[in-house]
Amino acid sequence: MPHDWEASRRRIGATIAGGVGIDRVPYFPIVCEEIICRISGKTFRELLSSPKIYGNAAIMTYEFLKADSLAIPTAYAGPAEALAFAEANNKEDVIKWSDYKVFMAKQGAICKTEEDIEKLEIPDHSKISLWDTCISAVDFVREKTRYPQACALGIWSVVQELRGVQAYRDMRKNPDILLQLCEKVYQSQMDIYNLFTERVGPSPTIFFTGYAFNKHMMSFDDAMKYEGQFIKRLQNETKAKIMLHNCGTSPYFDEVCDNLDVFAINGSHPLDIEYWVGFKERHPDITIVGANFDVSRELFSGTPLDVEEKVKENITHLASGGRYAVGPICCLPWGVSLNNIMAIPKAIKKWGTYPLQTL
């Protein structure tokens, strides 16, 4: 049966709205480039050779996975932003390309010195070939499936790419220079947003990688200073709704929901399901995408049955009344067996069809 993207759109919309009229729990995996390469059989450079090739490969992958989400993964505030800054500042040599996964930037090489930050040129994404292809691929996907596309942005994820470990020293020794870098990254994010709006249309939701919001890395005050304040500005400027992603092991999700206007959170920690039950009680209007389903556990080293049990645990505890989508965190990695991956949609169909089976 062909994939019904309109049904997926309605499913996601209904779960965010609190479950009215929803047929089953949506499936929202994070599909990275290497899974697209794996499923489509194409190299990463081949994907980037044209928006149509990348778009079709992405659609094929999400359909194969029986997902309800759909995105072009490279068009987000991670390595591709590092590449944009590298190109805009003539530092392309810091990028290392791979055959079957996304390229990476040498961490901290683009903004090695404070002078590098002061002189850092903000990229014009329309002139960066990779971004031109990726945003066009996003538009191709939207056009072909009629499935709405969301812009993916972030601040700290990019700061870490550009400044590396030095960013943490700056936090104590020279916060002004760090804020200057955050500001430039913000301007760059707005450039992406504007390009997205121009090519694809308005993005009423933004998938925001909020890597600063991790207790291992910084205090919540610092997370607000170096990322949260920019989210507020972004919302003021765009009026978009925010889904906040954090794949760290100690995220500030409660604090985020108390201090920022987010409609959904996307993470897999803490692993205690009771935390998530409590979270849903504390934040009944927030949609949880993920909960305690982490890719490095059942998916990686368990059996399909273990995966099914994990999906069942999340659904039975969290999906009543909507505002829950199954989503292993973070990207589905190369080493995960397809049997385990395909156990997810199977378990969703079995346990996640409304009305839900009771515990």
Added chain:
Amino acid sequence: MNDDEILDELRDRIVEGISEEALDFIHKAIDANIDPIQILNEAIIRGAEEVGMKYEKGEYFLADMLLAADSINDCMDVIKPKLKEEKHKSPGKVLIGTPEGDLHDIGKSLVIALLQGQGFEVVDLGVDVPPEKFVEVAKKENPDIIGISGLLTVTISKMTETVTMLKRKGVKAKIVVGGGILSEESCKHIGADAWTKDGWKGVKLIKNLMEVN
């Protein structure tokens, strides 16, 4: 200032991550003819432990840990030649790098500094290290521990490949994998001897494996 006061001040400056002042005090300690091993044990190692405890309690974050680690590194640069003169035996040698395809080095940088602060000899392979390179250097350096630090879920496969090759090639060192992506299950899958999620726990784990108090 007596010897104890100098060592207390040095330890405090390390904990606060004020490198310049820590250096002043380590020079004062040397000028006062304090035994370098006593400086290492009572100021540097204890300072590093205090930093770790503050991190565990949620009083310190990555930025504070890094600045303290920088102070430790600076002090170790001063004291290392003295320790050699005293024929101080390092508690062990650690070979460390990030797996091929992973260029993230924040965790690794922190672990290296903290290990050096505990007197370990560290061989840093850098980032994006192919399995063959781990094997080559392990054979040459004969480390007690090999640390593989990664950030990305996609590098779990490369960690597995690296560990498999190290074992196949007869490398006897214990292997510790580190990174927020890891779990007991993934550690077993990778075939490592131990795993850790964060830098300070990694240092404690290595000390335990080496039976260092």
